[in-house]
Amino acid sequence: MNLTLKIWRQAGPDEKGKFVNYPISDISPDCSFLEMMDILNEQLIAKGEEPVAFDHDCREGICGMCSMYINGRPHGPDSAITTCQLHMRKFKDRDTITIEPWRAKPFPVIKDLIVDRSSFDEIIQAGGFISVNTLGTLPDANAIPIPKQNADLAMDAASCIGCGACVAACKNASAMLFVSAKISQLALLPQGKAEAKKRVQKMVAKMDELGFGNCTNTYACEAECPKEIKVTNIARMNREFFVAKVCVPKME
Ligand code: SF4
Ligand code: FES
Numbered sequence: 001m002n003l004t005l006k007i008w009r010q011a012g013p014d015e016k017g018k019f020v021n022y023p024i025s026d027i028s029p030d031c032s033f034l035e036m037m038d039i040l041n042e043q044l045i046a047k048g049e050e051p052v053a054f055d056h057d058c059r060e061g062i063c064g065m066c067s068m069y070i071n072g073r074p075h076g077p078d079s080a081i082t083t084c085q086l087h088m089r090k091f092k093d094r095d096t097i098t099i100e101p102w103r104a105k106p107f108p109v110i111k112d113l114i115v116d117r118s119s120f121d122e123i124i125q126a127g128g129f130i131s132v133n134t135l136g137t138l139p140d141a142n143a144i145p146i147p148k149q150n151a152d153l154a155m156d157a158a159s160c161i162g163c164g165a166c167v168a169a170c171k172n173a174s175a176m177l178f179v180s181a182k183i184s185q186l187a188l189l190p191q192g193k194a195e196a197k198k199r200v201q202k203m204v205a206k207m208d209e210l211g212f213g214n215c216t217n218t219y220a221c222e223a224e225c226p227k228e229i230k231v232t233n234i235a236r237m238n239r240e241f242f243v244a245k246v247c248v249p250k251m252e
Contacts, residue, residue, distance in 0.1 A: 001026075001027045001028075001029060001088060001091065001092075001093045001094075001095075002023070002024070002025045002026070002027075002093060002094055003023070003024050003025075003027060003091065003093075003094070003095055003096070003097060004021055004022070004023050004024075004094075004095075004096040004097070005021070005022045005023075005024055005040060005096075005097050005099060006019050006020075006021050006022075006096055006097065006098045006099065007019065007020055007021075007022060007052055007099045007112070007113070008099065008100045008101055008112065008113065009052070009112055010101075010109050010111060010112055011111065012110075012111060013108055013109060013110055013111075013116075017109065019098075021096075022040060022044075024036070024039065024040055024043070027039065027088055028088065029087070029088050029089035030087065030088070030089065031087065031088045032059070032084065032085075032086065032087055032088070033070070033076065033083055033084070033086040033087065033088065034054075034056055034059060034066060034083065034084050036088055037052065037054060040052065052112050052113065053110075053111040053112040053113060053114050054066070054068060054112065054113040054114060055067055055113070055114050055115075056083075056084060058084070059084040060084065060085075061081060061082045061084060061085045061161075061226065062161060063161065064082070064161030064162045064163035064164070065163075066082050066083035066084040066163075067083070067101070067102050067113075067115060067117070067163055067164055067165065067168070068083045068099055068100070068101070068102075068113050069098075069099070069100040069101065069102065069103065069168060070083065070086070070097065070098070070099055071097060071098050072098070073169075073224060074102070074163075074165035074168045074169050074224045075163075075165055075224065075226050076090065077090050077091075078090055079223075080225075080226055080227070080228050081226055082161070082163065082226045085226075099113065100113070101113045101114065101115050102115045102117075102164055102165075102167065102168035103168060104164075104167045104168055104170075104173035104212075105173060105211050106119045106167070106173060106175070106210050106211045106212050107119065107164060107167065107168070107173075115164075117162070117164050119175075119210045119211075119212075120162050120164065120175070120178065122206055122210060123175065123178075123179055123182070123203055123206045123207055123210070124182060124203075126202040126203050126205070126206035127195070127198065127199035127200075127201075127202035127203045127206075128182045128183075128186070128199070128203060129186075130186060130191050130192055130194070130195060131194075131195060132191075141191070144190055144191070146189060146190065150188045150189065151188075151189075153184065153188050154184065154185050154186075154188040154189050155185075156229070156230070157180075157181040157182075157184035157185040157188070157229065157233055158181075158185040159227045159228075159229070160177075160178060160181035160182065160185075160225075160227055160229050161226070161227060162178065163226060164178070165221075165224050165225060165226060166178055166220075166221035166222075166224065166225055166229070167212065167221075168224075169220040169221055169223070169224035170213065170215075170218065170220050170221050171216075171218065171220070172213030172214055172215070172216060173211075173212055173213045174212055174213045174214055174215045174216075174221070175207050175210075175212040176207075176212075176214070176215040176221070176234045176237065177221035177222065177225060177229055177231065177233065177234060178229075179203055179204065179207050179237065180233035180234040180236060180237035181229045181233050182203070183199065183200050183203060183233075183236070183237045183240060184233045184236050184237065186199065187199075187200070187236065187240055196240060196244070197240075197243070197244035197247060198244070200237065200240040200241045200244050201241065201244050201245070204237075204241055215234055217231075219231060
């Protein structure tokens, strides 16, 4: 395949960015999208040019690093996959492919296609955990009975990989799908109940403080999530938040 790559280039967080066109030829349809980016970078390096900076790690759809906007969609034209699982057969010969970083104020561009998603870490640090006493004899986690439906829902929520596509897809840059998945995976299980009320208040407060927008029910997040996290998690988070506000008026 012969293609034109229209790529956002930005030298640093405070630099002005612009699109640059790169022709690339002889790309196999069986090539992965990131392999195609590797080929481009090898060619740029051979010519003495600056390679395109992009995030990646596992290349197996599990780490959430490969955040890219491809032809106007987070993670590209396929559904329920990450950029690293996208293959060039999804494009046509002579296509122009537009590649951009996530566009959201709480995800500032570091360089080219790499954005700073440490705001997600801050939200998790605010309450996305359980406190466990490790002294003495602890009951085996598997010994605690959990209704099958709750276990399934918690596992579904836990499949969120923190990629940020939901934020990038949302016109409000809302992080509610991500935050609600992280709240749900704990709120649905007995181990997460003890701190549930404080957790939801702290995580929502941190999300607001970091500048993420509100949900206005466009469902763009659910449509673009590579792990098919459902907006029903947002409804659960809102219920948890309401109960927490009524029962625990003040955060510690
Ligand atoms: S909810 Fe989906 S889109 Fe959002 S961070 Fe998690 S996996 Fe990515
Ligand atoms: S590189 Fe890990 S999910 Fe894509």
